[in-house]
Amino acid sequence: MSEKLSVYEVVTQRIIEFIEQNNELPWRKSWATVESAQQNFKSRKPYQGINAVLTGMSGFSSPLWMTFKQVKETGGNVKKGEKSTPVIFWSTLEKKVKDNDEDEEKTKKFGFYRLYHIFNAQQIEGIEFPEIVKPIQSFDPIEEAEKVIRDMPKCPPIRRDGNGAFYSPVFDVVTIPDTFFTPEELYSALFHELAHSTGHPSRLNRFKEEGDDHKFGSQTYSREELVAEMSSAFVLNTLGIANESTDKNSAAYVKSWLRALRNDPQMVVTAASKAGKAANYIMNKEEGHVVGDK
Helix, strand or coil: CCHHHHHHHHHHHHHHHHHHHHCCCHHHCCCCCHHHCCEECCCCCECCHHHHHHHHCCCCCCCEEEEHHHHHHCCCEECCCCCCEEEEEEEEEEEEEEECCCCEEEEEEEEEEEEEEEEEHHHEECCCCCCCCCCCCCCCHHHHHHHHHHHCCCCCCEECCCCCCEEECCCCEEECCCCCCCHHHHHHHHHHHHHHHCCCCCCCCHHHHHCCCCCCCCHHHHHHHHHHHHHHHHHHHHHCCCCCCCHHHCHHHHHHHHHHHHHCCCHHHHHHHHHHHHHHHHCCCCCCCCCCCC
16 A cells, blocks of 8 residues: 555544544534634644644644654653544655656656644643633624625626526536525535635636536546535634534535545545635635645
């Protein structure tokens, strides 16, 4: 088994176990705002993409994390019996390969995922960690959601009187109905469809990378749906809009994602990377490191 595949399997299995035990999708959990996001204690860089999911579903109240090496270098110790949480990062290596056209060797870079293990501040002793408290929300999340939509770069036209929620890549138009029961359901659906729209050539051009076969039930359809699902959750979590009340948390919906993840161990890692980019695009944020970036 290759290292790359083992990384996918380790991460996917952890997420599958969480879903089975909690009957909920971990990427739909409400995380703290940027000020108190899950982050590395040394660099203070928030985790993004799949790493935000992995650390967010851990259940610890502290958002601060360290590698075993960082703990030792800082003069602390990991408490006896504590288990680590896996996170992954994109790395590259250089390798000489033969160029068939010129019949000579050239140095090329190859990318791969590396698995790291981190520990939460609550699992560590001998280090004085600062208390990080989630700030009191000082804005109206619904108003902020509308502002995000207004400020989204090259935002597609949005029809708010349709018979269903969908995005048309041919016409580059988002359509949603005006019959949602709650604002949370409305914005959950709207950001889902806006996430789809980021795949358009005028934005992130994701559809060209994946091909145009997004027919219902196909593998690329499932992957693109997961990108939109996770991206919507990332945006809602950032805005502080609860989304656990939507019908997408039904038992059947959760089980459908369990089947999809088991059939494709790579799906959740690659989707989380693309979802992070899509969410950053929607929120007009300068893109930081998202797992899977080359």
